[in-house]
Amino acid sequence: xxxxxxxxxxxxxxxxxxxxxxxxxxxxxxxxxxxxxxxxxxxxxxxxxxxxxxxxxxxxxxxxxxxxxxxxxxxxxxxxxxxxxxxxxxxxxxxxxx
Numbered sequence: 398x399x400x401x402x403x404x405x406x407x408x409x410x411x412x413x414x415x416x417x418x419x420x421x422x423x424x425x426x427x428x429x430x431x432x433x434x435x436x437x438x439x440x441x442x443x444x445x446x447x448x449x450x451x452x453x454x455x456x457x458x459x460x461x462x463x464x465x466x467x468x469x470x471x472x473x474x475x476x477x478x479x480x481x482x483x484x485x486x487x488x489x490x491x492x493x494x495x
Contacts, residue, residue, distance in 0.1 A: 405474055408445075412471055415439040416479075427482040433468055436479060440471065447471045 403409070419435045433449070440447055453464045453469035469477040 408472055408475060411443060411445065412440070412475060412477060415443055415445070415486055427481060429479055432479050436469065436477075440469070444474075445471055447477075451476075 401489050416439075417438060421433060423432070423435060436451060437447070447469045450466045450468055452464045452466055453470075454461060454475075455465055464468050467476045471477055
C-alpha cells in the first residue's frame with residue numbers, strides 16, 4: 398500500500414512486493430543466503446537497482462570506528478536486512494535499526 402505521507406512509500410511497496418513474491422514462491426525453511434539470492438533476482442526483474450553486502454561506515458562522535466554490512470542498499474535510499482527466522486526478536490530489530 399502506497400502512502401504519500403512517506404517519501405519513499407512507492408519504493409518501499411515495490412521492495413515489499415519483491416519479498417512477498419520470494420516468500421510465496423519459496424515458502425519457509427531456507428537459509429538466509431538463499432532468500433538473499435532470490436531477492437536479488439526478484440528486485441532485478443522489477444527494475445530496482447541495488448548493491449549487496451553494502452558496507453557502511455560506523456562513526457562514534459565523528460570518529461570512524463568500523464564498518465557494518467547491510468544485506469541490500471536499494472536505489473541508494475533504502476537499507477534492507479533480511480531475516481530467515483520463525484519469530485522476530487528484539488535483537489533482530491536492534492540489528493536492523495543500527
